[in-house]
Amino acid sequence: MRVFATGIHQESNSFSPLKSMASDFYMCRGQEFRETAGIRILIDAGCEVIESVWARAVPGGTLRFDEFMKMVDDMLEPLYKDTKGFDGVFLPMHGALDVEHIGSGEAFIAARIREIVGSDVPISAPLDMHANITYSLVNLCNIIYGYRTAPHTDMFDTHARAAKMLIKAMQEGAIPKTQIIRIPIMMPGENMMTSTGIGKDVISFLPKIEQEENIWCASYFVGMAWVDCYNNGAAVVVSGISNMDKGMGKAQELAKFVWDNRDKFEYQGIAMEPLDTVNFAKEHESDGPVIISDSADNVTAGAAGDNALMLNLFLKNGIENALFAAIIDPVSVKKVLEYKEGDAINITIGGCFDNDSEKSVLENAVIKKINLSLLAEMPKSCVLSYNGIDILLFDKRKPVFDTETLKAHGLSFEDYNILVVKQGYLSPELLEASKHAVMALTTGNCNQKIERLNYKKLIRPIYPLDGCDIVLKKWRVKNFNENYI
Ligand SMILES: [Zn+2]
DSSP states (O other), X not given: OXXXXXXXXXXXXXXXXXXXXXXXXXXXXXXXXXXXXXXXHHHHTTOEEEEEEEEEXXXXXXXXXXXXXHHHHHHHHHHHHOSSOOSEEEOXXXXXXXXXXXXXXXXXXXXXXXXXXXXXXXXXXXXXXXXXOOHHHHHHOXXXXXXXXXXXXXXXXXXXXXXXXXXXXXXXXXXXXXXXXXXXXXXXXXXXXXXXXXXXXXXXXXXXXXXXXXXXXXXXXXXXXXXOOTTOSEEEEEEESSOOHHHHHHHHXXXXXXXXXXXXXXXXXXEEOHXXXXXXHHHHGGGOOEEEXXXXXXXXXXXXXXXXXXXXXXXXXXXXXXXXXXXXXXXXXXXXXXXXXXXXXXXXXXXXXXXXXXXXXXXXXXXXXXXXXXXXXXXXXXXXXXXXXEEEEXXXXXXXXXXXXXXXXXXXXXXXXXXXXXXSSOOHHHHHHOSEEEEEOOOSTTOSOGGGXXXXXXXXXXXXXXOSOOOGGGOOEEOOOSSOO
């Protein structure tokens, strides 16, 4: 069994003013790609895997068209050159990649591959739970398998499951098909965690669909709210063979359950207005650590990460012993690098990408640390101390997920009562490390109040933007023929 493997993984935020570039991606190739769970399983099953690149990037703004096209050529090169033909395609992707002039980058790549391999070669695509699924992607991929955890801890498990399905298709000579039920609901990912509440109920329903006749796998996709695209929203997606009616009936049950409970998807933790989080931190710092996430400037959901709004609130309210990790500001990092550790500096930080982001003016800030990373993909950083607050600045967008990342930049989490990060829901590592966690409902590219954003391409009506009076007939169930090309 000869398998072609490639993939691309970036979650887009089309509200970010920063366009993503090819250089933002880490190109996982060769042995490193072959060691990932999905390909490992294919190799262990005796497949000959011809791989190109699995391109991965931190979530960011819409990917530039010309940059994307260069990447597509790189990804598909072995396919262009191949003369022997393939029995299957393994295609790990995100599902919410927005490309300038194109829309869904994933659908574009799947279409290119389908053009080359033809209609009788199964394509298996593991996707992120925050994918905005297009009909064309459903039409082009025989197997779609989504993550089942948020925060995500099962990316490689999902790759493994999708690889096993691909092996099954190749061994049985089957050409599975994928069907979708769209649900006219969009929500920030923070509203659907999978360890508790309604999110847990949704995920635990999926095996029931998979028990039905001819069903191979079922997935639920929340969608990525901060992409202005026609296909934004939630969906139940099912892959299988032959008559899938019973499974699709169950999938309809799940869709109806989601719809009926649309107002019950809630934040897992505490969320409050920015100034209230400052007061919360004041109250609880002695019993800390307190971790505050600046949710609208969430780098892990594609925001620019340059807003100094929370820092300004802290400074105004005289809060000390806090660490901000990190504010993205390449201009300030470059300026700091002209000095040495221990120097004092007058500097304005933040607001370097987004006109709506606040700047913060610091006079006589002390340069506590300078870190010059030797790894190209890691940011150069510096730490400024100002009025009892330490501020980690990065010269490129990178989220701080854990205390190890702080260590890598010369900081110890234990030294602070309060940590402010640019996330939405906290990563499992930080949630574990916190005594009190609170989400600040700031304004910006990842505004939790999605009703306040100006969507232009979205298909309407959709909840909650258009209220609750959307009738179920607006649900679209798509059934594709097996001969779909
Ligand atoms: Zn995700």
